[in-house]
Amino acid sequence: MHTIQQKLLRLADTYNIGNMSLRDVAKIIDVPHPQIVKHHLEQLERKELIEWDRENKTIVKRTTGVVSNSDFSIVPVLGSANCGQADIYADERIEGHIKVSSLLLKNKKSVFAIKAVGASMNKANIDGRSIEDGDYVIIDATDQNICSNDYVLSVIDETANIKKIIIDKQYGQVCLISESTHEYPPIYIDESEATKYFVSGKVIQVIKHPVN
Structure with a gap:
């Protein structure tokens, strides 16, 4: 797993990053551009590691169970x-x-x-x-x-x-x-x-x- 994705998952343990701007998330995890954050969030969503509700602005980690x-x-x-x-x-x-x-x-x-x-x-x-x-x-x-x-x-x-x-x-x-x-x-x-x-x-x- 990419290190940026690992950082995003750790951040999601503490914050609802779906309610944060991509720019703010980028600053917290030390990424140079907000679009990089967006790309890796989409990758995590594609891997079904997070649930991203864009309408309600929530991002939560999926549980490890089946x-x-x-x-x-x-x-x-x-x-x-x-x-x-x-x-x-x-x-x-x-x-x-x-x-x-x-x-x-x-x-x-x-x-x-x-x-x-x-x-x-x-x-x-x-x-x-x-x-x-x-x-x-x-x-x-x-x-x-x-x-x-x-x-x-x-x-x-x-x-x-x-x-x-x-x-x-x-x-x-x-x-x-x-x-x-x-x-x-x-x-x-x-x-x-x-x-x-x-x-x-x-x-x-x-x-x-x-x-x-």
């Missing part, structure tokens, strides 16, 4: 997660939205999407779908009933990754493994390292990147 009607749901995309080594920083900044058939979401409401990076899960099987580079992975953030052999989005030292989880209660450890046509080493985590590791949610669906 917005749906009977047929389709608008799912927030919260960045990317690595399907290789865990080296992509994990944050919860909305980078956009995707429109998905509600049936694909299995009637789940508290979900978000992560864009997969890498090939270490290209032999995974989520309802017959693998996870390949560029796919959108749908995460159920409310399902914390994690069992061995579930596919999860986990965060290790503030980096995000998608893996299959193996819970080894006998030895007090968790193993995150890849399922790939390539060799990737597993990640072993001791129970004592719980503060450095947590599961953000369970993988429930994969929206495949279209193939030309």
Whole structure:
């Protein structure tokens, strides 16, 4: 996301910037021209990150939850997660939205999407779908009933990754493994390292990147 758009979203947390002149907004966020502000507000509106009511002069940030009607749901995309080594920083900044058939979401409401990076899960099987580079992975953030052999989005030292989880209660450890046509080493985590590791949610669906 462009830094100007990030500044506008932060400003919208405090002020109704829809009731401010573009020139005033430009001064606050240190942008040289009001039309630059207008351009980036329109980009945020196009990404469905804000609701801009021009008649009533209001601009409000959209919530991060799923917005749906009977047929389709608008799912927030919260960045990317690595399907290789865990080296992509994990944050919860909305980078956009995707429109998905509600049936694909299995009637789940508290979900978000992560864009997969890498090939270490290209032999995974989520309802017959693998996870390949560029796919959108749908995460159920409310399902914390994690069992061995579930596919999860986990965060290790503030980096995000998608893996299959193996819970080894006998030895007090968790193993995150890849399922790939390539060799990737597993990640072993001791129970004592719980503060450095947590599961953000369970993988429930994969929206495949279209193939030309």
